[in-house]
Amino acid sequence: MSTSLxxxxxxxxxxxxxxxxxxxxxxxxxxxxxxxxLRTFRQSSCAFYLTIMSIVNVGQLLTVVLxxxxxxxxxxxxxDTSLFYCKCRFxxxxxxxxxxxxxxxxxxxxxxCATCSRPRLQQLCNxxxxxxxxxxFILIWLLHGIPFLVLYKHVPSSIxxxxxxxxxxxxxxxxxxxxxxxxxxxxxxxxxAVIFGSMAYRNTQQLAYYTTPLVRRELDKQLTVMVLVQxxxxxxxxxxxxxxxxxxxxxxxxxxxxxxxxxxxxxxITLILYFLYFAVSINGLN
Numbered sequence: 001m002s003t004s005l006x007x008x009x010x011x012x013x014x015x016x017x018x019x020x021x022x023x024x025x026x027x028x029x030x031x032x033x034x035x036x037x038l039r040t041f042r043q044s045s046c047a048f049y050l051t052i053m054s055i056v057n058v059g060q061l062l063t064v065v066l067x068x069x070x071x072x073x074x075x076x077x078x079x080d081t082s083l084f085y086c087k088c089r090f091x092x093x094x095x096x097x098x099x100x101x102x103x104x105x106x107x108x109x110x111x112x113c114a115t116c117s118r119p120r121l122q123q124l125c126n127x128x129x130x131x132x133x134x135x136x137f138i139l140i141w142l143l144h145g146i147p148f149l150v151l152y153k154h155v156p157s158s159i160x161x162x163x164x165x166x167x168x169x170x171x172x173x174x175x176x177x178x179x180x181x182x183x184x185x186x187x188x189x190x191x192x193a194v195i196f197g198s199m200a201y202r203n204t205q206q207l208a209y210y211t212t213p214l215v216r217r218e219l220d221k222q223l224t225v226m227v228l229v230q231x232x233x234x235x236x237x238x239x240x241x242x243x244x245x246x247x248x249x250x251x252x253x254x255x256x257x258x259x260x261x262x263x264x265x266x267x268x269i270t271l272i273l274y275f276l277y278f279a280v281s282i283n284g285l286n
Contacts (some may be wrong), residue, residue: 006261006264006265008265009264009265009267009268009269013069013072013268013271014069014072016269016272017065017066017068017069017072017272018069020061020065020272020275020278021061021065021066021069023279024057024058024061024065024278024279024280025058025061025062027279027280028054028055028057028058028061028278028279029058031050031051032051032054032058035047035048035050035051035054036051043127045125045127045129046107046110046114048127048130048131049104049106049107050103050104050107050226050227052099052134053099053100053107056095056096056099056103057096057100057278059092059096060093060096060097060100060278061275061278063089063092063093063096064093064097064275065275065278067089079164079165080154080163080165081163083153083165086152086153086154087148087149087152087165090148090152090165091145091148091149091152094141094144095138095141097185097278098144098145098184098185099137099138099141100278101184101185101189102137102141102189103134103137104189104193105189105192105193105196106130106133106134106137107227108193108197108200108227108231109192109196110124110125110130111197111224111227112196112199112200112203113125114200115200115203115204115224116203117203147172148167151167151168151169151172152165152166152167153167177249181245182245182246185238185242186238186239186241186242186245189238190234190235190238190239193230193231193234194231194235197227197228197231200227200228201224204224230280233280234277236273237273237274237276237277238274238277240270240274241267241270241271241273241274244263244266244267
């Protein structure tokens with residue numbers, strides 16, 4: 001039974017990955033073109049966050065999803081043959097994921113401020129500040145990912161004996177599991193998005209009573225709808241994998257091969273759902 005479940009999981013990863021990759025790259029490029037071509041979006045701080053998010057989403061799909069699909073199709077994604085690609089692949093994937101999630105959180109916070117009745121908070125929604133924040137966070141994540149360039153290396157697998165690309169530093173492995181994956185990739189961005197998304201939704205109910213220009217109100221409503229729907233989508237894409245990943249940390253699961261196979265299948269399915277976050281078109285949600 002465990003063999004059958006492993007086969008199903010592999011097929012889900014292959015075909016689900018191909019669909020997500022193709023749809024995500026096309027959708028990401030389409031979002032970028034739309035945001036850059038319309039003047040109203042080019043002047044919006046929220047649209048700027050979503051533009052950067054769309055760009056790095058394409059980068060994430062090409063570094064992670066493509067690599068994952070190649071690994072399941074051909075048994076190798078190239079990280080086992082090239083040490084340079086081994087290091088850069090994981091470095092770029094982490095930077096892209098964190099940048100994407102950060103931009104989405106900033107977009108959600110931006111829409112809360114834009115729809116708020118307090119003038120001071122509305123002043124935070126400007127393109128200059130948005131550019132500075134994005135530049136700062138990208139720099140932070142570039143520096144944060146440096147250990148990936150240093151610690152990832154080629155080592156022989158204890159199971160298959162083949163060369164694999166992995167980290168052997170125990171402390172950093174624990175940091176990657178509990179801080180990077182569970183917090184930065186999972187619960188923290190979801191929590192921030194839900195909190196500020198909910199407050200932005202509440203603010204939109206009162207937009208009609210504000211003295212802001214009609215065009216600005218309509219743009220804020222449109223962007224808020226995009227962000228809120230994305231928050232809802234993220235609840236079904238980011239959370240399931242994070243929860244399953246947390247369950248996989250339970251050592252008792254490894255004692256039962258059937259349970260372990262079922263959890264692994266759940267991990268494969270929810271991982272594809274996680275990748276959907278990077279593949280869903282923002283404009284397609286509106």
